[in-house]
Amino acid sequence: MKTQIQIDYSKCIMCYACIKVCPVHALRSSTQETHVELIEDRCINCGSCYSHCPQNAILYRDSIETVISWINDKQKLVAILDPAISGEFIDVNDYKKFISMIRQSGFHYVIDGAFAADLLANNYKKFLDENKGKYYLFTLCPIIQNYVQKYATKAINNLLPLPILPEMASFLTKKFINEPIKTVYIGPCIAYKDISEFDKSDEVLTFEELRKLFERFEITEIEQEFSSFDFVEGKWGNYFAIEDGILIATNQEQNILNANVISSSGENLFKDAISDFLNYIEIIKKHFNIYYCNGCIMGPAITISGNYIMKKYQVLQYSQKRLKDLDDESWQENINHYLNESLPVTFKNMEIKLPQIPRKQIEDILNYLQINPSFRSCKNCGFDSCEEFASAIAQGIANSEMCIYYNIANKIKLIKKLNLQLEKLNAKIVDEEEKNKKIKEELQLHALIIENIKELLHKIPAGILVVNGENKVEYSNEFFVKILGEEAIEINEIIPGLRGSQIEKLLDISLVNMIEYALTHQEGETQKDILINDKWFNVSVYPIKYRSLAIMLIKDISLPEVNKAEVVDEIKKAIQTELDMVQQIAFSLGEGASDVERILNKVIQIYEK
The missing domain is CATH 3.30.450.20 (PAS domain)
Structure with missing residues (x-):
């Protein structure tokens, strides 16, 4: 994988907001203490730093100009819409007019990503039905896949070997259209952009970038006529935008006592969920369905922050409307036609190995930071404990300036020293004034x-x-x-x-x-x-x-x-x-x-x- 995160050093004020929320400690303060810096090989493209930066100093790779250049070059473009579209564009009253807005932007075809989700759901169900005692991490989330391949490598063989939605959707689109095309997947996730680095999708636009494209071309809903998706339409895949959407699509029992799959989501819980899977799967004996965000409707490139319940309601309403409008017979024929289409997926062991730090060295660092090991950690450095932070300093993924307590203590000392110097300077000035x-x-x-x-x-x-x-x-x-x-x-x-x-x-x-x-x-x-x-x-x-x-x-x-x-x-x-x-x-x-x-x-x- 390749990091999609970028930092505008000129805007960074060293507020530590990004450092605190990064789940894998891929950010640290620079040695000059002028800005944060990214440790690229640690990044999993979760986008939490982007979502939490108050200065807009965190950016991600921009794809707008590439897409516009294709439009200007008269390339035949295909837009593939993620099912989470209904949770983002709640200001658009009718999805058929929204499809028309996409076409007016310069796209020749508009594909419903929910159909690819339906095919993935069939593959998921097949794994569940054929389960022979092996339990899987069910995840449509590229962030979870990135994390497992770097930080929980013992679970790599338990990742369900199926592509994520943008990969599958781009793969199918090139089966639908037998001519040279450029595909652009439109979704809520920064990590989706990584797949375009490997030609599985030509490019990825986030919902945020799509809004900017509409603004650039001055496209609004009021001037649009109704339009429909090309070639195929999804059914149950429209629910994929919410955390339990895969269970709905695979017709799984959602009663926690009877379900074969346990769901967990959220940036504060996903690591614990993976840890529990590794340590207690033989006791729990269920598959785990894990999302980094609380479903794709809460992705980092969603422009409307918060409002989880409202977004979930919008997805449910949109899915119900699509079910009513769907030609069920035609949908089933398309499913049967493409059911055997598969995209092989392999996961790599990209384990991030760090040296084990001797206890004495950790104690020396804590002593240097003037931290008593018995202190309760404030976690403002982004680490769960002061000892973990001290170890990270020794490993080179953190530095002492990230400790708020240490910074405040040093600043107090500096202020006292400056005050003393100021007093001496004032006395000298008075003396010089007398001499003068x-x-x-x-x-x-x-x-x-x-x-x-x-x-x-x-x-x-x-x-x-x-x-x-x-x-x-x-x-x-x-x-x-x-x-x-x-x-x-x-x-x-x-x-x-x-x-x-x-x-x-x-x-x-x-x-x-x-x-x-x-x-x-x-x-x-x-x-x-x-x-x-x-x-x-x-x-x-x-x-x-x-x-x-x-x-x-x-x-x-x-x-x-x-x-x-x-x-x-x-x-x-x-x-x-x-x-x-x-x-x-x-x-x-x-x-x-x-x-x-x-x-x-x-x-x-x-x-x-």
Whole structure:
């Protein structure tokens, strides 16, 4: 068999609904915990995951586009309708109009699957009548067959060797129609799609897909005329859609005290029923009729969920109506004609073998999960006990994240850890805010100091020029600008302090050379007297920061010596209070404050010399 189930990872929210309902643990959470993943060889195509997924993240193989392509290619198509059709299309008032809707979709023939069910019922009855002490698992359900072949292999030889309904119906249809055709079986079961993988039926549409086909072609009952099935019609096979339908069709006693067959159905009971068959058949001594769903009317591809009693009532009413309309003589002739047609069936042993896990390893896993073995299992992981779950982890078909208790415990720990980290982070943020506040205050103070220093330097009766490593002006005072003349004064009005000006455009080449020498030498002090605008000045150039800052001081030689001393004292007195503050914040502000301090000290040194 081939799995028909698919997962849309983009829609999966890891709610574990599918994991919890999977009867064979074919689903587990991914190692990244981002989505569930399918263990394909374990899947039995039951469709429980599909029915229970609240996010529509579980899908099954789509057949609509294949069928539409056949219709567009003018292929001769045959639709075979499952007897459960009456439990699905309760919104269609007359089955004869429903047949017409099928034809309008592009099908040339519409076959009643109930006739194949009648032939299967005859074969079932033959096995019952010829029973020689061997008891069988009666099942028309492909899900049960898949389960037995994988998980209850000891019962393989007790599976009644008859085809399931879609296989038999497709086989007979190709006997009815002696021309090239494509058959499409229409039913309630996802597992039916598996038979199309082996050419026993060309394709299978679920009832859900048939509704989508009607919507695509905008087909409704109101515009239809009556139409009938082609070739043959069923009789008792119409009851096959309900769990005891096979007993009705084979005319079996349904009184549990006298019946030769015991029926069991439902996804929560089928495993127990098979187990009881294997363990207690010599005590029970009856055949078992087992369905995964509560009859085909509750199949996973039925669009109307629930309403079991209403669906069963619809099947009974539909079957009674068909009996009244049936040409019984014609039906019997067809049965006699095809009675000997048989389709050989063999079952394969596809046993899923898993290693036995030592008790000590199971205990270690439970201890890791922080689970006390005496705890009652919540079964949210999909396993019946915590020990079975621990064993499945060791076998690789489950992982620890599937345990709700373990997940919650880990999340509580994580929340506590995150809260602690958050508290530390908040404390750090508060501390940083305090530091930033202090730095901001210091920066404001520094800016004030700088402004005061600039104001002071502007008042010094000497030219001051600070040049950076790119030979550009960082600062110049008004006295320096006036020394340069009218052109410099005009530039200063546009660019205060001539900041950013290239010194080559402002100064004589000899002064430029002095500045460049000071920038490129650690001990690069130079002095010279120079005539500027018919007036002699003493020029001193000193390095402040290697290759980064140099200062030029231009003094008027004509200034009396006494005045020079007074200027030095005035500068010292005015700078002293500012310099103290600069030194205090130099460490936190870095080189900016240190440069200012060096400039001020250098101005004083020059004047003292």
